Amino acid sequence: MDNKLMLMIPGPTPVPETVLLAMAKHPIGHRSGDFSEIMAEVTENLKWLHQTQNDLLILAASGTGAMEAGIINFLSPGDRVLVGCNGKFGDRWAEVCDAYGLKTEKIIAEWGKPLDPEQFRAALEADTAKTIRAVIITHSETSTGVLNDLVTINRHVKAHGEALIIVDTVTSLGAVNIPTDELELDVVASGSQKGYMIPPGLSFVAVSAKAWQAYATAKLPRFYFDLGKYKKDAAKNTTPFTPAINLIFALQAALQMMKSEGLENIFARHQRLTQATRSAVKAMGLPLLAPDENASFAITAVMPDQVDAEKIRSVMKKRFDIVLAGGQDHLKGKIFRIGHLGFVSDRDILAAIASLEATLQELGYENFALGAGVAAAAKVITNF
Ligand SMILES: *Cc1c(COP(=O)(O)O)cnc(C)c1O
Numbered sequence: 001m002d003n004k005l006m007l008m009i010p011g012p013t014p015v016p017e018t019v020l021l022a023m024a025k026h027p028i029g030h031r032s033g034d035f036s037e038i039m040a041e042v043t044e045n046l047k048w049l050h051q052t053q054n055d056l057l058i059l060a061a062s063g064t065g066a067m068e069a070g071i072i073n074f075l076s077p078g079d080r081v082l083v084g085c086n087g088k089f090g091d092r093w094a095e096v097c098d099a100y101g102l103k104t105e106k107i108i109a110e111w112g113k114p115l116d117p118e119q120f121r122a123a124l125e126a127d128t129a130k131t132i133r134a135v136i137i138t139h140s141e142t143s144t145g146v147l148n149d150l151v152t153i154n155r156h157v158k159a160h161g162e163a164l165i166i167v168d169t170v171t172s173l174g175a176v177n178i179p180t181d182e183l184e185l186d187v188v189a190s191g192s193q194k195g196y197m198i199p200p201g202l203s204f205v206a207v208s209a210k211a212w213q214a215y216a217t218a219k220l221p222r223f224y225f226d227l228g229k230y231k232k233d234a235a236k237n238t239t240p241f242t243p244a245i246n247l248i249f250a251l252q253a254a255l256q257m258m259k260s261e262g263l264e265n266i267f268a269r270h271q272r273l274t275q276a277t278r279s280a281v282k283a284m285g286l287p288l289l290a291p292d293e294n295a296s297f298a299i300t301a302v303m304p305d306q307v308d309a310e311k312i313r314s315v316m317k318k319r320f321d322i323v324l325a326g327g328q329d330h331l332k333g334k335i336f337r338i339g340h341l342g343f344v345s346d347r348d349i350l351a352a353i354a355s356l357e358a359t360l361q362e363l364g365y366e367n368f369a370l371g372a373g374v375a376a377a378a379k380v381i382t383n384f
Helices: 017-023 033-050 063-072 088-099 117-126 150-160 209-217 227-234 245-261 263-283 309-320 346-362 372-383
Strands: 006-008 055-060 080-085 103-108 132-138 164-168 187-191 202-207 299-302 322-326 336-339
Touching (some): 006 336, 006 346, 017 245, 033 245, 055 063, 055 227, 055 245, 063 164, 063 187, 063 202, 080 088, 080 117, 088 103, 103 117, 164 209, 202 209, 245 263, 263 299, 263 372, 309 322, 309 346, 322 346, 346 372
Parallel strands (some): 006 322, 132 164, 164 187
Antiparallel strands (some): 055 202, 187 202, 299 336, 322 336
16 A cells, blocks of 8 residues: 555654645745745744754755764864764764864774763863863764763763863754753754654754854864854855755744644653653563663664564565664664654554564564553553
């Protein structure tokens, strides 16, 4: 049956009809007053979403573009940076830093485990000469479903006093509370196809006053992603280069939806979906990759030991039109990941869990009483 596909991967995420329809228009001129009005509105609403008064800049790029912009605008060749690596995206930060010739020092944790804030504290306290220019982490590590302890790591960065805190919030923004100003986060990077409920193609960078000071002396090469250009033009509600106009229409509609739901409700919904999913997976006797205390609110990674993860994904797709994500790098074939980020409701989780039960049954896995997963998810949803 056509049009029944349910995307439950951690990006692209499902897009609401209101947002799709907002895009289905002729583009308008990006130097027009009409476009500037939209830019003013979306910028204001992006600040609301980030809980910040800092500059909020919109790039025509995927999330990695925002990550790259977050590095090249604020650092110089040979700068010493601490990078948290406990999954694919933490590793990507390190790759960007390496590509630009920074002195990259990795703080590593096993995939599936959170970064240890103590290791950051030790490295930052040992740096009495204040040579560490930035601490760079991934808040929600999408490859493993681990939520890193941004608050504690950031506290150690603040105690250091000099280093910038640069954060990938691609799968945490719009899912968990990120009070940018309260935490004094310097660079916050995110992308449209995750919590924003719009298609891929836009990314976002929030920049603090302290980061702009670093910008003034930063020497890495930059042109398209020179955020100074975006800041200057944002003051006139425009962009230095042709923006992805129709995606901005989508952004306008999506942010209006988010505002009417409210931040507290958005965070509560993601927490509820996460707890329901994890509770159901446990009731089916399947091991979870990430610990409860560090569970990402965007994605749940499951590491089945008695059924093949790829077979599960294949049956879920063929029989139920539900697309789950697989594992990346060395976790390929070993895990499957259930996305519950953005435009996802309680009903979607119940449907996915019921389908997962039927899939396990079809694959001959009988380590649970049929219905146990749905019962566990329903219990979380009704008692939340
Ligand atoms: C998706 C994602 C990105 C960005 O990836 P793109 O493919 O460039 O959009 C970055 N970090 C995390 C944690 C992600 O989940």
